[in-house]
Amino acid sequence: xxxxxxxxxxxxxxxxxxxxxxxxxxxxxxxxxxxxxxxxxxxxxxxxxxxxxxxxxxxxxxxxxxxxxxxxxxxxxxxxxxxxxxxxxxxxxxxxxxxxxxxxxxxxxxxxxxxxxxxxxxxxxxxxxxxxxxxxxxxxxxxxxxxxxxxxxxxxxxxxxxxxxxxxxxxxxxxxxxxxxxxxxxxxxxxxxxxxxxxxxxxxxxxxxxxxxxxxxxxxxxx
Amino acid sequence: xxxxxxxxxxxxxxxxxxxxxxxxxxxxxxxxxxxxxxxxxxxxxxxxxxxxxxxxxxxxxxxxxxxxxxxxxxxxxxxxxxxxxxxxxxxxxxxxxxxxxxxxxxxxxxxxxxxxxxxxxxxxxxxxxxxxxxxxxxxxxxxxxxxxxxxxxxxxxxxxxxxxxxxxxxxxxxxxxxxxxxxxxxxxxxxxxxxxxxxxxxxxxxxxxxxxxxxxxxxxxxxxxxxxxx
Amino acid sequence: xxxxxxxxxxxxxxxxxxxxxxxxxxxxxxxxxxxxxxxxxxxxxxxxxxxxxxxxxxxxxxxxxxxxxxxxxxxxxxxxxxxxxxxxxxxxxxxxxxxxxxxxxxxxxxxxxxxxxxxxxxxxxxxxxxxxxxxxxxxxxxxxxxxxxxxxxxxxxxxxxxxxxxxxxxxxxxxxxxxxxxxxxxxxxxxxxxxxxxxxxxxxxxxxxxxxxxxxxxxxxxxxxxxxxxxxxxxxxxxxxxxxxxxxxxxxxxxx
Numbered sequence: 001x002x003x004x005x006x007x008x009x010x011x012x013x014x015x016x017x018x019x020x021x022x023x024x025x026x027x028x029x030x031x032x033x034x035x036x037x038x039x040x041x042x043x044x045x046x047x048x049x050x051x052x053x054x055x056x057x058x059x060x061x062x063x064x065x066x067x068x069x070x071x072x073x074x075x076x077x078x079x080x081x082x083x084x085x086x087x088x089x090x091x092x093x094x095x096x097x098x099x100x101x102x103x104x105x106x107x108x109x110x111x112x113x114x115x116x117x118x119x120x121x122x123x124x125x126x127x128x129x130x131x132x133x134x135x136x137x138x139x140x141x142x143x144x145x146x147x148x149x150x151x152x153x154x155x156x157x158x159x160x161x162x163x164x165x166x167x168x169x170x171x172x173x174x175x176x177x178x179x180x181x182x183x184x185x186x187x188x189x190x191x192x193x194x195x196x197x198x199x200x201x202x203x204x205x206x207x208x209x210x211x212x213x214x215x216x217x218x219x220x221x222x223x
Numbered sequence: 224x225x226x227x228x229x230x231x232x233x234x235x236x237x238x239x240x241x242x243x244x245x246x247x248x249x250x251x252x253x254x255x256x257x258x259x260x261x262x263x264x265x266x267x268x269x270x271x272x273x274x275x276x277x278x279x280x281x282x283x284x285x286x287x288x289x290x291x292x293x294x295x296x297x298x299x300x301x302x303x304x305x306x307x308x309x310x311x312x313x314x315x316x317x318x319x320x321x322x323x324x325x326x327x328x329x330x331x332x333x334x335x336x337x338x339x340x341x342x343x344x345x346x347x348x349x350x351x352x353x354x355x356x357x358x359x360x361x362x363x364x365x366x367x368x369x370x371x372x373x374x375x376x377x378x379x380x381x382x383x384x385x386x387x388x389x390x391x392x393x394x395x396x397x398x399x400x401x402x403x404x405x406x407x408x409x410x411x412x413x414x415x416x417x418x419x420x421x422x423x424x425x426x427x428x429x430x431x432x433x434x435x436x437x438x439x440x441x442x443x444x445x446x447x448x449x450x451x452x453x
Numbered sequence: 454x455x456x457x458x459x460x461x462x463x464x465x466x467x468x469x470x471x472x473x474x475x476x477x478x479x480x481x482x483x484x485x486x487x488x489x490x491x492x493x494x495x496x497x498x499x500x501x502x503x504x505x506x507x508x509x510x511x512x513x514x515x516x517x518x519x520x521x522x523x524x525x526x527x528x529x530x531x532x533x534x535x536x537x538x539x540x541x542x543x544x545x546x547x548x549x550x551x552x553x554x555x556x557x558x559x560x561x562x563x564x565x566x567x568x569x570x571x572x573x574x575x576x577x578x579x580x581x582x583x584x585x586x587x588x589x590x591x592x593x594x595x596x597x598x599x600x601x602x603x604x605x606x607x608x609x610x611x612x613x614x615x616x617x618x619x620x621x622x623x624x625x626x627x628x629x630x631x632x633x634x635x636x637x638x639x640x641x642x643x644x645x646x647x648x649x650x651x652x653x654x655x656x657x658x659x660x661x662x663x664x665x666x667x668x669x670x671x672x673x674x675x676x677x678x679x680x681x682x683x684x685x686x687x688x689x690x691x692x693x694x695x696x697x698x699x700x701x702x703x704x705x706x707x708x709x
Contacts, residue, residue: 055428056424056428058431059427059428059431059432060389060424060427060428060431061388061389061390061391061392061403061427062389063392063393063395063403064392064403064420064423064424064427065424067403067406067407067416067420068420068421068424071407071410071416071420072410072416072417072420072421075415075416075417076417079417116552118548118550118552119552119554121505121507121546121548121552122548122552122553122554124505124506124507124541125505125507125541125544125545125546125548125615126565126566126570126614126615126618127538127541127542127566127570127618128566128569128570129538132569132570136554136565136569137554140556141554141555141556155294155295159295159296159297159298160297161297162297162298162299162300163297163299163393165299166396173297173299173300173303176300176303177303180303180307186303186304186307186308186311187308187311190300190303190304190307190308191304193300194292194296194300194301194304197295197296197297197300198292198295198296201295201296202295205295218555218556218557218598219555219556219600221597221598221601
C-alpha cells in the first residue's frame with residue numbers, strides 16, 4: 001500500500017481526535033474553574049469536595065481512571081442497582097476532562113491567589129458582593145495569568161486522547177493500529193501518526209497563544 | 224491464578240485480599256519502570272540540554288526541534304513506534320526496556336528544559352565572579368554552577384518522577400505486566416473489574432502520596448544557600 | 454440628622470498580641486475635614502480601614518451617621534454582611550497604592566461599581582464619570598488603561614472612582630506616599646479642591662504636613678493607638694502642647 005492510501009483512515013481518526021480534544025478541554029476547563037475556586041472557598045464542604053477531587057485525579061494515573069470509568073463503573077452501578085454503563089466516547093471524554101480538570105484546578109487556584117489583596121480591598125470599598133468581585137475583578141485578572149499553563153495542559157490533553165484508542169474509540173491512534181495490523185507497515189504508519197500529532201500540537205499551541213493574547217489584551221495596550 | 228497466587232471470589236473482601244499480592248507484584252514492575260525511565264530521562268535530557276545550548280545553530284536548532292517533537296507527540300505512539308519499528312532495524316529489546324526507553328524519551332524533552340532553566344538561573348555574574356577568581360572552567364562548573372543548580376533542579380525533576388510513575392500503565396499496551404495490566408487481567412478472568420481497578424487506583428494514590436512526601440523531605444534537606452567551596 | 458457623623462467609642466483593635474488601637478475615642482462632625490498624623494505604626498491607617506470595614510474591631514463601638522457600624526440591633530450584636538453592605542455605601546476610600554482595576558479602562562474603573570452595585574444605567578454612570586474625570590482633570594484619559602497613566606493620574610482616577618459612589622464620607626489612606634515627589638502636587642490639588650468645594654466629610658491620613666495644615670478643620674496626632682493631641686491646624690502645628698507632638702513634628706520638619 002502506498003502511504004497516501006493511509007491518509008483517509010488516519011484523517012477520519014484525526015477528526016475524532018480533534019473532537020475529543022475540544023470537548024474534553026472545554027469540559028476540563030469548566031471543572032478546573034469549579035474545583036480551583038472551590039478549593040479557595042470558605043465553605044468547608046465545598047473545599048473538601050474540591051480537594052478530594054483534585055487529589056484523587058492528580059494522584060492516580062489517567063489510564064487507571066479511564067479503565068475504571070469504562071470497566072469498573074458499570075459494576076459499581078450494578079451493585080447500587082443503577083445502569084452506569086457508558087459508551088466509550090463518554091468514558092473517554094469524561095476521563096480526559098476529569099484528569100485535565102484536576103491539573104487545571106491547581107492552575108486556576110494559583111492564578112486567583114496571584115490577584116493582589118488591594119484589588120479585593122478596592123472591590124469591598126466599592127461594595128461589590130463576593131460574587132461580583134469574583135466575576136468582575138478576580139477572574140478577569142486571573143485568566144491571563146492561567147493561559148500559559150492552560151496552553152500546556154491543552155497540548156497534554158491532545159496527547160492524552162491517544163489513550164482512548166485502548167477502549168476502542170476510533171481516534172487517530174486507533175486507526176493507525178488497525179492499519180498496522182492490516183499492512184504490517186509500522187515505520188510509515190507510525191511516522192505519519194507522529195507527524196500528524198506534532199502538526200496538531202503546533203496548531204493547538206498557536207491557537208492557545210492567540211487566545212492568551214486576546215484575554216490579556218489590556219496588559220499590553222499602549223506599552 | 225496469577226504469579227502463583229490464587230484468587231478467592233467468594234466475597235468482596237476476601238477477593239480484594241487475595242488479589243493484593245498479585246497487584247503488589249505489578250506495583251514492583253511499575254516502580255522499576257519508573258526508576259529506569261526516570262534515569263533515562265535524566266541522562267537523555269542532559270544530552271539535549273547541552274546540545275540545545277551549543278553555540279552553533281546547526282547543532283542547537285535540530286536539538287530544539289527534536290525535543291519539541293518529543294514533547295508534542297503522545298507517549299503511547301512513541302512507544303508503539305519504538306516497539307514495532309526498532310525491530311525492523313534489527314534492534315530487538317524486551318518490552319520492558321522498550322517501555323522504559325519510551326518513558327525516558329518522552330520525559331527527556333521536559334527534563335532538558337529543567338536543566339536549561341536551572342543553569343540559566345545562575346546567570347552571568349556568577350560565571351564572571353568565578354572568572355575573576357581565576358577558577359578554571361571545570362572548577363567553575365563543579366564548584367560554582369552545579370552546587371547552585373542542583374537545589375533548583377531537584378524539585379522540578381521530582382515532579383516528573385511522579386508523572387512518569389503515573390504514565391507507566393501506558394506500557395501495558397506492549398504487554399508489560401505493570402500494576403494496571405495486572406488489575407485488568409484479574410478483571411478479565413474473574414469478570415470483576417470493580418475491585419481490582421479500584422485497588423489499583425487506591426495503590427496509585429498511596430504511591431504518589433509517598434513519593435511526593437519523600438520528595439518534599441528531600442527538598443527540605445537540600446542546602447538552599449551558603450554552599451561552601453571546599 | 455445629628456451633627457456628628459463618625460464616632461469612635463472606646464474602640465479596641467488587636468493584631469494577635471499587639472494592641473493597635475487602645476480604647477480609642479474621637480468624633481468627626483458632618484462636613485468636617487480631619488487630618489490624622491503620627492508616626493508609622495501608630496494605628497492611623499487602621500482607623501480608616503475599620504471605617505471602610507476592611508478590618509473588624511475587638512471592642513467598643515464605631516458609629517457612622519448615628520448607626521453602629523460593626524454592630525446592629527438594640528443589643529449591639531455583631532453586624533451581618535447585609536448590615537455592613539448598607540453601612541459601607543456611605544463611605545468611600547482612596548488607597549495608598551491606588552488599587553485601580555488594571556483590566557478596566559479608566560472609564561470602566563469609575564462606572565463599574567455604580568452600574569453593578571448602585572444599579573445605574575451605563576449612560577447615567579458614564580455621565581457621572583465624565584463629570585468626575587473633568588473634576589480631577591483627566592477628561593481626555595477615559596479610554597486608557599491604568600498602566601498607561603502616571604502614578605499621580607492613577608490616584609486621581611482612584612479619587613474619581615470613590616466619588617462615583619456618592620459617599621458621605623471619603624477616606625484618604627496616605628494618598629500620596631506611593632508617588633514620586635513631582636507627582637504629589639497634582640493629587641493634593643484635587644483633594645484640596647474637593648475639600649473647598651464639597652460638603653463631603655473627609656478623613657485624611659497623611660505625611661504631607663503643610664497640606665494637612667492647609668485643608669484641615671482639625672488635626673489629630675496619633676501615637677501608640679491613641680490620640681495624643683488634637684486641635685486646629687494652627688494650634689497643633691505652631692504651638693503643640695505635648696512633648697511627643699513636638700518631637701514628631703520636629704523630626705518631620707528635619708526630614709522635609
